[in-house]
Amino acid sequence: MHNAPQLFPVPFNGDTVVLVGQDNEPYVAMKPIVANMGMDWKSQHSKLAERFASTMVEITTVAEDGKLRGMACLPLKKLPAWLYSISPNKVAPELREKIIRYQEECDDALWNYWTQGVAERPSAAATANKQIALSRHRLALLKELHRTRDRVLRSAIHEQLAQVSQALGLSVPELDSIGRTDPETPDVLKAFWEAVAYLEGAGEHCNHARAVSGKIVLNLPELRELFRKHDICLAIDQDLIAFLRQSRNPTFIKSGSFNSQIHKKIIRGWVFENL
Structure with missing residues (x-):
C-alpha cells in the first residue's frame, strides 16, 4: 500500500x-x-x-x-x-x-x-x-x-x-x-447480501432490475417470504432496513416504485448499484 x-x-x-x-x-x-x-x-x-x-x-x-x-x-x-x-x-x-x-x-x-x-x-x-x-x-x-x-x-x-x-x-x-466516516458494515448487512446471493444461486430470481443495468432492485416483503421458504434465519426488520440505507457494496441508491423485469409490473423496491 x-x-x-x-x-x-x-x-x-x-x-x-x-x-x-x-x-x-x-x-x-x-x-x-x-x-x-x-x-x-x-x-x-x-x-x-x-x-x-x-x-x-x-x-x-x-x-x-x-x-x-x-x-x-x-x-x-x-x-x-x-x-x-x-x-x-x-x-x-x-x-x-x-x-x-x-x-x-x-x-x-x-x-x-x-x-x-x-x-x-x-x-x-x-x-x-x-x-x-x-x-x-x-x-x-x-x-x-x-x-x-x-x-x-x-x-x-x-x-x-x-x-x-x-x-x-x-x-x-x-x-x-472534520466531516464523518461511514460506519463499519455490520455483520447483519454482510449476512443479508450473502443470503441474497444464495437465493440467486438456488434459482430464485429476486433482482427485479434489467440484467444489463448494473443495478439491484429488491422487494423486501418478497425477500421475507423467500427467506422463510429457504429457512434463512435473518429477520428483515427495522434494524436491518436502517443498515441497508448505509450499504456501500452494493451501494444503496433509493427506494420507490419500479418496473419489475420479473413480474412485468410496477412494484415497490429498493435500488442498489452493484459495484
Missing part, C-alpha cells in the same frame, strides 16, 4: 515546479515544468508516454479545487534524460534561454531540495508564494476531507493534511473533527 504523496512546491528562477514524494522516492510533476518552459503539454505528454513508459507514473492527489486528480510524474533521476531530449535549437528563440537554464540547473535544484530542504536562496516573494500555495492546498484538503466518508481515503487525505499543516507551522486538526 502506497503512502499518501507529499507535494513540495519548489521555487526555481521565478517559476514554481512541483516535487512529489511517494514512498520516500522523489518524483517530478511534469505538466508544471512543461508549462513553465513554454512548451505544448499534449505533445510532451505523448513523448513522455512513449519514451519513459516504464518509469512514468500517475500519482493521485487533491487539487486546489478539492477534487482528486492524477499527475503524470517522472522519477527525479530520469528528469535530465527528458530535459536533454529537448533541442534548444528547435524551439522558438524566446524559449531557448529558459530551456537551457532548466537543462543545466533544474534537476540539481530539485535534488538539493529533496536532500537538503532547499533548492536556492528564496526571495521574500518566493517564500510568500510558497506559503500561499501551501495554504490553498491545505484548504483544499480540508474541503475534500469534509466531503469524503470513505474510511481509507479519509485516512490518506488526513496524512497529507498533517504534512501541509506542519510545513505551515499550524496545528493538525483531529480526523474525527
